[in-house]
Amino acid sequence: MRLGKHFARNYALVMEDIQVKELVGNSLRRMRLHDVAFHELKNTLKYQMEKHGKALILVDPPYTSKTCAKCGYVREDLTLR
Template structure:
């Protein structure tokens, strides 16, 4: 909660609207701990931002790692290496 308050009072927040269930193998979904942690983080940040009169902006995940935040250029040849 303290981290959420800190971010909400000092920053504008934007995060990917990630669907964790789609990223994790079905056999690993049984525990759902990864779902809970990300969901809690997103909910805490959203609550704190609204409390401070701000909005948490959720963006679609495609190309967020490839898109330049300043100019919007999408680098197609970006690899994991």
């Protein structure tokens, strides 16, 4: 996959460790994630990163949308839509 190779050569990668099977509630959201083939993308990126001597860093999803990547501040008043 060209995209995986491009990212592996040029970037350090961090992504959410989303377990699609464990998502509950919104079935439309689950269907969209399946359509994107998230699992396949994650595996391809992991393979390409390891091939280029880098690590794909997977982070726990809770609070990733609420936490500022720059300073670490957690904004508690944000809700899921």
